[in-house]
Amino acid sequence: MSEIRRHYFLNEYCIVASGRKRRPHDFVKKDKGIRTSAKDCPFCPGNESMTPPENAVYRLGSGRPWDVRCFDNLYPALNKPHGYHEVIVDTPVHDGSPAGFSDEEMNLMVEAYRDRFDFYARKEGISYVSIFKNHGREAGASIYHSHTQLIALPLMPPEIERERSIIKRLDRCPYCSIVDQESGSDRVILENREWIAFSPFYSQVPFEVWILPRRHINNITYMDQAQTSSFIRIFRDILSRLRDALEDPAYNYHFMQTIGEDYHLNIRILPRTSIRAGFELNTGVYIITVPPEDAASFLREVRGIR
Template sequence: MSQIRKHYFMDEYCIIAPRRNKRPSDYADSIFEKKTSECVFCEGYEDNTPPATAVYKNEEILQDTDNSRIKNWGIRCFPNRYPALSSKSERPSDTISTTMEGYGFHEVIVETPKHSHKVSNFSDDEIMLFMKAYQDRVTYYQSLEKIAYVSLFKNEGQKAGASIAHAHSQLIALPFIPPELKREVEVIKASETCPYCNIIVEECGGPRLLYHNEEFIVIAPYFSKVPYELWILPQRHINHISDFTEDMLGLLGDAIIFSLSSINNILKEVPYNYMFYQLQDDPKYHFNLRIQPVTSIAAGFEKNTGIYINTMPPENAVQQLKNNIS
């Protein structure tokens, strides 16, 4: 029987409508076709991208120039060739009107020089470097004048919005805080205790807890919009990745690898998105990362109501994920 479930603390709803005969393999989908042509993100093709603003190589952070590109790198960060926003646009005034110049920054973070290497297979050193790059790039853009929010996200697979198969993430630095996050902040500020801290207490040891380490827990949230959705939450109250210690970065990487590997074990390289939610200037906010496999598309009902129909109860999802841990 289906259930209507309310978000933990927001005025949002989802419908859990289990299909009893639906197997995990029914949700699976191929991320990409095999590589058939040159990839501009691969090592050796650096000249085919804009000059890198940050190159991670041998424990150094370097920069390309217009005339030369750094080789033998670990991670490359460079402006998106087709940016959603541009720093060349006029900076917005303090008074927001209904229309403003598309000011901001749009950066690509190429996670590895190897074309077919995926985050779920990263070594300890690779994931640590990756998390450090996330911390560095978000902190840098958040420090810029007129930037209010840095959206950090990963699209894996064509159905998740990626146009290139090579492992990469993106960030878009905005001159305003997104309305969805603003609404969350308003509710959090009106609460006597942190709603996310309450979620951690509620879910620890329960049927929706998938994983935990010294710093983070991974849950399939009670309010799950899509099948096998996972949230990664720091157990301590912390609002932004810029405040993470080196140990926390490593443990965040461990939680990400465990989560993606668990999903891949039963969904076989399903496309997915993950998104960071954080606010540097608001200590009441609680950092969280949300992983959403793409197992279906948002259709008319979802677009009309904002209510998602999820055919996999999160309690069942966690049980399946645990049963298939390799």
């Protein structure tokens, strides 16, 4: 049985084709990439001289020199005056990753995201600030040690522009409608008073997860205390469930948000469970082999953080 599904509000489609690969275990990759040693790691404490000087550091008060450290990317995708490319090393621990963070560590990472977003959003000529993580070699991480990247652009990305051109014509924010539509649905993985995490009806990869705030905000700088503390819980819980269900998969997560234009912040996590093959490249239509309802059910069953 297969089914064509349309995106919530864009003219985009995916085909849900439940084939052979059905259970999370079928997506576990044997090759985990190469773990490099901490001694040679440019992101480990003690090796700071291997990277450009820091733009900012954030501390937990643990007595360490830093717990989150930000600096210019040594090989930037963009340089001044066209834009900025920063690396955010989100833990001093060589084998650490957000799926295993404590609330305090996750809180500090989110604080760094918010602060660095705000810093670049205020720069002259910057129209968009992209925050994303590549976890694992298959997701594009060239350095093993956990880190996030920030690229500040002098243009509005077509991905956001395409959404905004439709959103502008609608009476109601489609993401607010998605929150209503998905609350209590069989695609929900976790929800709390402030956030909902679910497997989207239209997905591009198996086990894709979207996290949406119930309250309409443009970007992470508008998160209040209640939203921040519940985001930390739900984000950490989702990442740990994906880690446990898919045995530490490679994944990308990224924040969809705007600086000034009206938009509804959303965070998307895409495990690298499949590749864009010929059909996807040819049509832009994604074939997913696990129905989002089944993916959500698997992720609900995995024991998350306690």
